[in-house]
Amino acid sequence: MENREIKYESVPEEYKSLGGRGLTSKIVSDEVPPKCHPLGPNNKLVIAPGIVTGTNAPSSGRLSAGGKSPLTGGIKEANAGTSFAQMLGRLGIKAIIVEGQSEYGYQLLSIDNDGAELNDAEQWSGRGLYEAYEDIRNEFGEDVGICGAGISAELNGMNSGLAFNDIEGRPSRYAGRGGLGAVMASRGLKFIVLNQKGAPGVKIEDKETFEEGRKKLEKALGEHDVTKPGGTLNTYGTDALINIINEAGALPQRNFSDGRDDESAKVSGEEKAKQIKKRGGKRPHMCSPGCVIKCSEVWTNPNGEGPVGVLEYESVWALGPNCGIYDLEIIGELNRACNDLGVDTIEIGNTIAVAMEGGLADFGDGERAIELIEEIREGTPLGKVLANGTEHTARTLGVSRVPTVKGQAMPAYDPRAIKGIGVTYATTPMGADHTAGYAVATEIMGVGGEADPLEKSGKAELSRNLQRSTAVIDTAGYCLFTAFAVMDIPEGLEGMVETVNGVLGTDLTTEDVPGLGKQVLETEREFNKEAGFSEADDRLPEFMREEKLPPHNEVFDVPEEDLDSVFS
């Protein structure tokens, strides 16, 4: 970026069979000094579509973004489902690497089949992303893919995500976690715009194998209760989990001080689907073309106007029950503000809850929550505090009940009541992250076997296995939700591996999956170790080992040896 130079490089041999997370983590590990300042000149931002992304494999419109995280201080992979991912794949781009720091103000990188260029983007500095994305579509065409860094990223906010376009071009598909927005903005890059016109498409080495695999996977997705048309995700979206996890006593209320509240039903997927039907908006909806699950939606205001995009379970929970807020209108407004400012909903929801505990607002005060988020837009000192995430805000306010691991705020499952996900929070190289090894699937939904969520034993193994297969799914470019089907239906997993073989011309089997995942995780763990992480970083916060969570009145009691056994 420092000289606004663009270089196309051919793909080194050792990167050829990688994509998505496997590729971003490898490049970051090869090129970014682990001890560098994440906002200084030596960090890089890497964006890579999955191996099959851009093909017609089902639910494969995913990309990985990687870099050294300003939030965790470790390696980061953040993942999004967006047509931007597919366009990258079809343009034949294995990865974009953004490096150096611009001395020319904010830039916009536009890429099409003929080449790429950098142009001034200062006009969008300080402006909301909804408006900016409209502008950009007016200027570059309705069908472009957009990746953007918002106002929070411009403040170097550690809660800033990368906003990608949804199907209608709104900034509502996020690679949200870990502050990668700030990594992009601190390079001086504000937007990436893709135009896939004339793109050659993904090269498929063995079309027959690919096609065979694609069909098997599509069949499995179409049969499984969670992923099939008319199934849970299709009908209610991810927010179907509100009632399920509340019932399990693991839906964190008011900064992780309770695991259940009857009011939660007011913000459930069932209630939300009913509202969308009544007011307009859209449900079901795809995050990217070719998805067969269609868990997405378009939420609007009560008049069916002001489309926000999807209100995911994690967002509804973070901005809702975790702040004592049980009102979908307010949650929708908060989520819109997050999208507009380029903010990770999980991080800011936790931040507001900690701010409430620290006395800046009462739990349940939605109006005040909106004001707090808007402080980020104003760039006030308080806004800059909040933009830097939960742990930073807790430090500022002197709050010691802080639900973070490696500096990253926890998702919507209290690990005291679902202990396997706690092992994932503690040990994944990413910081508290449910998507890194979603033990909830087994512990609550009985997918891939069964496990008592309150039982502490066996959870290290469960998390380890899930973390490995997840790393492969993130590398292939499949949506994590395909895992529900492939964990229960062996042909689905076979099909998934065959699509990868088809694209790469390899002959992997399902038995290779754990080993491949292990490799990705080892690369990431090694980076973190060099950056200064030790086993002390693979722990949940102290208060969760000491404070009992109602209604089960459990603490997190998975032994430390078990945590350390996940990667040993």
Added chain:
Amino acid sequence: MENREIKYESVPEEYKSLGGRGLTSKIVSDEVPPKCHPLGPNNKLVIAPGIVTGTNAPSSGRLSAGGKSPLTGGIKEANAGTSFAQMLGRLGIKAIIVEGQSEYGYQLLSIDNDGAELNDAEQWSGRGLYEAYEDIRNEFGEDVGICGAGISAELNGMNSGLAFNDIEGRPSRYAGRGGLGAVMASRGLKFIVLNQKGAPGVKIEDKETFEEGRKKLEKALGEHDVTKPGGTLNTYGTDALINIINEAGALPQRNFSDGRDDESAKVSGEEKAKQIKKRGGKRPHMCSPGCVIKCSEVWTNPNGEGPVGVLEYESVWALGPNCGIYDLEIIGELNRACNDLGVDTIEIGNTIAVAMEGGLADFGDGERAIELIEEIREGTPLGKVLANGTEHTARTLGVSRVPTVKGQAMPAYDPRAIKGIGVTYATTPMGADHTAGYAVATEIMGVGGEADPLEKSGKAELSRNLQRSTAVIDTAGYCLFTAFAVMDIPEGLEGMVETVNGVLGTDLTTEDVPGLGKQVLETEREFNKEAGFSEADDRLPEFMREEKLPPHNEVFDVPEEDLDSVFS
């Protein structure tokens, strides 16, 4: 604290030959879980006088305060020279351990020869310490010793120190570093008040040996150029270093962006001594009775009123040249505000400099610097940011040139131009701390040998040796400045060891010193390792390896292997 209980415990055998830092670090290591939240229920504050403190050994009125540091996340020993230390020793108290968290609001612990009690101290909450200390002396007697936590500590500010009384009872003697004020305040303790009336005094096992040693040490201190009457410290105080370090090109200017500025002379010890002579105040002055060095002073406003206490070199630099401020009146005002709010001058000076780099003020704008510090008194969001130190403020503002190690801001020597002190900053368990192994003595003043400050080789050994002997001096209870004399005059060191033997009835020799120091350091390093520290934490900030410091245009280039060799 949770039940306002006070217990006297007899001293366990293994603690009997310890004092000061050796004792606080041992107790913290034995009783505080390394992974606990520093502001949560499991941290403890330990205060211990040195072994000889309270006797008439010269310049021995020192104490150590220990705990898990909220600033560094590691073990902390902060050291102060104050009659409070001597009173503790004379009352026969080896250590005060403050544990648990009060549910009764702020408390005042008063101790005299008949016992101790806890009483309500809420009346002083939110009030400045100068006024509070006057109040307390009015209530408890002019001669009491006082330890207090100020407004910053009440905010859980990580820049909060422990304020101890000077000879006239002002809150100007600080165990400043690492946020121990917040550790005390978060226990619910606001003040400790000591009355030594009727105290038995320090028990001396072998009076003859003690007396022999005392005389040798006193003679050495009286002969060495740095410590003798009419010598450097006596005449100009620690601020004599301004001209010396500026000349060496190592006096950090404007957030470590230059090592020299001609304007620095305006805030030199020479200039300050002249001013004090002119306006009143006092120079020389003792930090505690029985000091033969007398480096302290009383700085006042231009009319000789509003006594602040001493303006130390580190404070003058931090609040002065490092912020581009070259005006003793403003520095005096800033230092008074720090003492009043209970703030570490080194930390807040660096914080203001980083805030200036982050755009909150211009370098050199003293009025704005005062306003910024006063934000802490107001408890505004910005005040809470600044109260949490340099690294926290840098994160808030997105500044990536951050002069910290282990989260603690650097003292007044740029490690690019004095490389041995850089090794100490990097490797001491305390975070950037010059007192932990003052290589400047050898590199700049030729004390204890000579070493070129710009040379990188040999510095690991220099720092290692100094860190070991310093740990012993901090354990014995001697002022660090005695080291100038004992490093150059062998009889001085002998005398020092003999005073310790006299008090304890032991038969240590000068050859035992490095081994004893090593033990203290190992205890501290082990705590930090358990808390999650690794070799990545033993590094200087990235920008100091990349950005050349004028006028020598040097980077910090001591090899990482050398840093790792200090403790291997």
